[in-house]
Amino acid sequence: MQSLEAELAEARSLAVDELADAIETIGFECTRCGACCKSEADDPHTATVFPDEVRRLQGAGDADGPTADTEESDAEGARDWRDVARPMPYGLTDGPDGPEGETFEWALQTDACGDCVFYEEDDDGVGACGVHADRPLICETYPFSVALGGTSQPMGEAVDEEGVVRAHECEGLGRDIDRADAESLAAALKERAVRELEEAIGVRDxxxxxxxxxxxxxxxxxxxxxxxxGRPLDAAGRDDER
Incomplete structure (x- = not known):
């Protein structure tokens, strides 16, 4: 098994045009069904979001738009951290006052139905992202991922694979994709693979x-x-308050 550093070097060496070739071969067009934004069988939507992506989303789009149950804000016109992200549930246990324990990384916040808090749906059932321009890389690149150790497989195991590109369950797979769109998606996919490995190394260290x-x-x-x-435990006075 390669080290995370070796996997990171491999991710940085990925050729965008080769990733785009793979995406073209598999084929994809978003149908705006919203399946990747909604919960599945009572399992809340879980999408990893990097700390800097959380901060960007705090002020993205209409900050008075979709939020979680909390109405607090860090600053005027900005969402509270908890409106954007929640602790990744894996590793936590249910205590008398809610989840407790240690976990790694953040997941996008969900609403009462378990759907992504930024997911919107019109009267015809067509889905949309309320912060589309600032959406996290994992959302921008779905339903694809890169088959490198230390990178994530969103929404379960791959249903198709071409080279190092994995495709995950999505009704938009198999559809024609424009070359320019394939290249744009490939560039984001490479960036995400690099970021995921950098994050994994940072967490480890x-x-x-x-x-x-x-x-x-x-x-x-x-x-x-x-x-x-979202507040650092080692900030002045934080540990003393605990």
């Missing part, structure tokens, strides 16, 4: 086990340990 009090959550990302609200 910054990780320090924490004693987690009952009823609290600690999230480890590439920037260090954080509260569930």
């Amino acid at each position: 910054s990780y320090e086990p924490r004693t987690v009090d009952a009823g609290t959550v600690v999230v480890h990302d590439s920037e260090g340990a954080k509260d569930a609200d």
Whole structure:
């Protein structure tokens, strides 16, 4: 098994035109069905979002638009961290006051139905992203991923594969795609693979086990340990408050 550093070097060497060739061969056109934005069989939507993507989404689009249940904001006109992201649920347990424990990375926030909080649907059932221009890389590149260790496979195992490009369940697969669109998608796919590996290395290098009090959550990302609200635990006074 290669080290994360070796996988990162391989990701950085990926040829965008070859990725675009693979995407063209598989074929794809978004049908705006919204399946990739919604929960599945009572399993809430889970899409990994990087810390800097969370901060970008805090001020993206209409900050008074789709949000989670909290109405707090970090600054005037900005969403609260918890309106954008939640701790990745894997590794957490259900305590008397809600989830508790240690976990790694952030997932996009969900609404009461388990769908992405930024997902919108018109009266005809056509889906749209409320922050499309600022959507995370994992959303921009779905239903594709790169078959390298340390990169994620969104929405389960691959249903098709061409070279290092994996395709995941989506009704838009197999449709013709314009070359320019394939190249744009390929460039984003390479960027995402690089970012995921850089994030994995950052998490590994910054990780320090924490004693987690009952009823609290600690999230480890590439920037260090954080509260569930995104605030660093090692910021002045934070650890003393716990």
